Amino acid sequence: MDLTxxxxxxxxxxxxxxxxxxxxxxxxxxxxxxxxxPAAEYWLxxxxxAPAEVLDNGxxxxxxxxxxxxxxxxxxxxxxxxFGRLPYLLKILDVKDMLSIQVHPSKLAAExxxxxxxxEGIAPDxxxxxxxxxxxxxxxxxxxxxxxLLHGFKSKDQLREVLRNVPEFIxxxxxxxxxxxxxxxxxxxxxxQEEVNRTLQPLLDRIIPLYEEGRLNRSQEDFWAARAAxxxxxxxxxxxxxxxxxxxxxxxxxxxxxxxxxxxxxxxYLEGQNVEIMANSDNVLRGGLxxxxxxxxxxxxxxxxxxVDPWIIQGTVENEExxxxxxxxxxxxxxxxxxxxxxxxxxxxxxDIIIVLSxxxxxxxxxxxxxxxxxxxxxxxxxxxIQLRAAAPSExxxxxxxVHSA
Numbered sequence: 356m357d358l359t360x361x362x363x364x365x366x367x368x369x370x371x372x373x374x375x376x377x378x379x380x381x382x383x384x385x386x387x388x389x390x391x392x393p394a395a396e397y398w399l400x401x402x403x404x405a406p407a408e409v410l411d412n413g414x415x416x417x418x419x420x421x422x423x424x425x426x427x428x429x430x431x432x433x434x435x436x437x438f439g440r441l442p443y444l445l446k447i448l449d450v451k452d453m454l455s456i457q458v459h460p461s462k463l464a465a466e467x468x469x470x471x472x473x474x475e476g477i478a479p480d481x482x483x484x485x486x487x488x489x490x491x492x493x494x495x496x497x498x499x500x501x502x503x504l505l506h507g508f509k510s511k512d513q514l515r516e517v518l519r520n521v522p523e524f525i526x527x528x529x530x531x532x533x534x535x536x537x538x539x540x541x542x543x544x545x546x547x548q549e550e551v552n553r554t555l556q557p558l559l560d561r562i563i564p565l566y567e568e569g570r571l572n573r574s575q576e577d578f579w580a581a582r583a584a585x586x587x588x589x590x591x592x593x594x595x596x597x598x599x600x601x602x603x604x605x606x607x608x609x610x611x612x613x614x615x616x617x618x619x620x621x622x623x624y625l626e627g628q629n630v631e632i633m634a635n636s637d638n639v640l641r642g643g644l645x646x647x648x649x650x651x652x653x654x655x656x657x658x659x660x661x662x663v664d665p666w667i668i669q670g671t672v673e674n675e676e677x678x679x680x681x682x683x684x685x686x687x688x689x690x691x692x693x694x695x696x697x698x699x700x701x702x703x704x705x706x707d708i709i710i711v712l713s714x715x716x717x718x719x720x721x722x723x724x725x726x727x728x729x730x731x732x733x734x735x736x737x738x739x740x741i742q743l744r745a746a747a748p749s750e751x752x753x754x755x756x757x758v759h760s761a
Contacts, residue, residue: 362720364411364733367408370398371394376393398444399754401419403419409734422441438685442634443632453582458639459491459494460492462618485638492618493616495679495688496629498610500628505603508663523554540602559581563584576601580597603622606667614665620663635685675700676690676699677692686754686756687754694748695748698742699743703755704755706734706735709727712752714748717743718735
């Protein structure tokens with residue numbers, strides 16, 4: 356593959372059939388027919404579990420292999436020096452069913468805990484293994500339509516109000532007043548399953564009929580608690596993650612708005628479609644709404660027990676490109692919304708990945724040119740400025756790394 360004279364290549368990602376995903380959104384975006392399996396995520400990156408494929412005149416090579424063989428030419432010397440690999444993973448998500456309530460460790464904690472589990476001899480594929488790698492997993496999600504999520508603990512006043520207004524939670528007010536966020540969360544997470552059932556069953560008996568009759572809406576915690584119960588309860592056991600729906604901020608985003616999930620913030624995606632970019636990691640500690648392993652002790656190590664005021668990122672426009680900046684150096688996401696004939700421009704400092712969400716664009720690097728339709732992607736390697744020309748009204752997202760000089 357000629358990386359000296361060519362800098363832009365088409366890219367083909369991988370669809371992940373997780374059970375919580377929808378069947379239509381991602382196939383429609385990719386110009387495919389819906390299949391029997393759900394299409395939950397579309398991965399565009401160099402993650403070893405599902406690397407994207409670089410297409411070159413009928414030949415293909417996985418992006419992780421190409422980067423390993425030509426690091427300086429693909430991700431750039433400075434990014435290779437800092438990270439040793441492409442540090443981000445870009446995804447499209449179609450959230451039909453609620454995802455687990457979860458938290459991610461800091462970089463230092465991930466390094467320490469990963470080394471500890473290795474030393475203890477816990478197999479990488481052991482379902483009780485908590486740390487899959489030594490990296491943190493900050494995430495930014497950009498809503499493609501109305502999107503709902505849980506994000507961080509409510510303020511003290513909001514949490515008190517919720518606990519007082521839900522009859523089944525009145526007894527939790529005293530726990531919160533005496534022990535704060537950490538004491539309250541520890542109390543519900545360590546509660547015997549029989550007590551979980553006794554506490555939550557009367558609540559579900561009240562709200563599930565309202566949900567089924569269409570008398571609840573998405574701005575109400577009761578709506579999501581009822582849906583969670585119908586989705587995740589099994590064997591007469593009620594999922595204790597339902598408590599967290601009332602403890603955490605319920606956030607509704609409009610198209611074009613973004614939220615950043617940093618280390619220690621409890622969160623869960625509830626419904627909608629988004630573009631997500633994250634550090635290249637698979638470290639997730641779960642707190643409910645899942646059939647997967649929930650290790651309460653490990654979870655409690657990483658949760659930030661403090662109120663969170665959700666930071667909804669609108670992005671800042673820089674030369675036709677709306678940039679969604681975050682505090683981390685692993686990734687940066689931006690979006691072009693171009694009219695027919697509109698032109699954008701960017702200069703890759705590493706392996707930049709773009710995906711066309713709608714419309715049709717042409718990527719041009721000197722005499723090199725690639726046409727991309729909706730659902731198609733490309734990777735642009737460092738070297739020269741790339742022009743982006745819209746042959747129709749087009750929406751395009753670009754992933755990059757903000758650290759280019761070192």
